[in-house]
Amino acid sequence: MALVVGITGGIGSGKSALTNYLEARGITVVDADLAARVVVEPGQPALEAIAAHFGRDILLTDGGLDRAALRKRVFDDPGERRWLERLTHPLIGEEIERQLAASTSAYTVLSSPLLLEGEQSRWTDLVVVVDVPVETQVARTMARDDNDEAQVRRIIAAQMERDQRLDRADIIIDNSGTLADLEEQAAELHKELLARAELG
Ligand SMILES: CC(C)(COP(=O)(O)OP(=O)(O)OC[C@H]1O[C@@H](n2cnc3c(N)ncnc32)[C@H](O)[C@@H]1O)[C@@H](O)C(=O)NCCC(=O)NCCS
Numbered sequence: 001m002a003l004v005v006g007i008t009g010g011i012g013s014g015k016s017a018l019t020n021y022l023e024a025r026g027i028t029v030v031d032a033d034l035a036a037r038v039v040v041e042p043g044q045p046a047l048e049a050i051a052a053h054f055g056r057d058i059l060l061t062d063g064g065l066d067r068a069a070l071r072k073r074v075f076d077d078p079g080e081r082r083w084l085e086r087l088t089h090p091l092i093g094e095e096i097e098r099q100l101a102a103s104t105s106a107y108t109v110l111s112s113p114l115l116l117e118g119e120q121s122r123w124t125d126l127v128v129v130v131d132v133p134v135e136t137q138v139a140r141t142m143a144r145d146d147n148d149e150a151q152v153r154r155i156i157a158a159q160m161e162r163d164q165r166l167d168r169a170d171i172i173i174d175n176s177g178t179l180a181d182l183e184e185q186a187a188e189l190h191k192e193l194l195a196r197a198e199l200g
C-alpha cells in the first residue's frame with residue numbers, strides 16, 4: 001500500500017481541523033472515531049452485545065446507541081471502558097483496514113485519538129501528533145461538545161500523556177495558535193507528505 005500517515009492527538013487537539021484541510025485536497029482520511037460508529041450501527045452484533053451488557057436503557061427509542069449515556073458509563077468506570085474496548089477495538093481495526101485498502105489517494109491518512117495506545121500504528125509509516133496544552137484541550141472540547149469539565153478531564157486521563165505522545169511523533173503540529181496558524185502548518189505538511197509519497 002502507498003504511504004499511510006497516522007495523525008493523532010488527544011480529545012479536542014484539532015485532528016479533524018487538520019484532516020478537513022487534507023481531505024479538501026483530495027486525500028483519503030480514514031477516521032477511527034467514524035469507524036467506531038459504523039461497528040455499533042443498528043443491526044450490528046456489537047450493538048446487541050452492548051445492550052445485553054449495559055441494559056436496554058443504553059439504546060435510544062429508534063434503536064440506535066445512546067452515545068451520551070454510554071460515554072458517561074465508560075468514562076466513569078475504567079473497567080466498563082475496557083469491556084467496551086475489548087468488544088469494539090477488533091471490529092474497529094477491521095473497518096479501518098477495509099477503508100485503508102480502498103484508498104487511492106496520493107497518500108492516505110489514518111486519524112485516531114488512540115493511534116499510539118494500542119496497535120493501530122502498525123498500519124502507519126509515520127506519526128503526526130497534533131499538540132496543544134491540556135487546558136486548551138479542555139476549553140475547546142467543552143466549547144464543542146455537551147460535556148462538563150470533569151467529564152472532559154476523565155476522557156483525557158484515559159488517553160496517553162502529552163509528553164509520551166510527543167516522544168512518539170515524527171512530525172509535530174502545534175495547534176495552540178489560531179485556525180489560520182494551523183492552516184499554514186497544514187499546507188506545509190501536505191507538501192511534505194506529497195514529496196514523501198512520491199519518493200515511495
Ligand atoms: C463511548 C462512546 C460511545 C462515546 O461516544 P461519543 O459520540 O460521545 O464520542 P466519540 O466517539 O465521538 O469520541 C470522542 C472522543 O472521545 C475520546 N475517546 C473515545 N473513546 C475513547 C477511549 N476508549 N479511550 C480514550 N478516549 C476515547 C476520543 O478523543 C474521541 O475523539 C465512544 O467514544 C466509543 O464507542 N468509544 C469506544 C471506542 C473507541 O475506543 N473509540 C476511539 C477510537 S478507536
Ligand SMILES: Nc1ncnc2c1ncn2[C@@H]1O[C@H](COP(=O)(O)OP(=O)(O)OP(=O)(O)O)[C@@H](O)[C@H]1O
Nearest residue numbers: 010011012013014015016017113140144177178179
Ligand atoms: N487553532 C484553533 N483555534 C480555535 N479553535 C480550534 C483550533 N483548532 C481546532 N479548534 C476547534 O476546537 C475543537 C476541537 O477540534 P477538533 O474537533 O478538530 O479536535 P479533534 O482532535 O478532532 O477532537 P476529537 O478527538 O474529540 O475528535 C473544534 O470545535 C475546532 O473547531
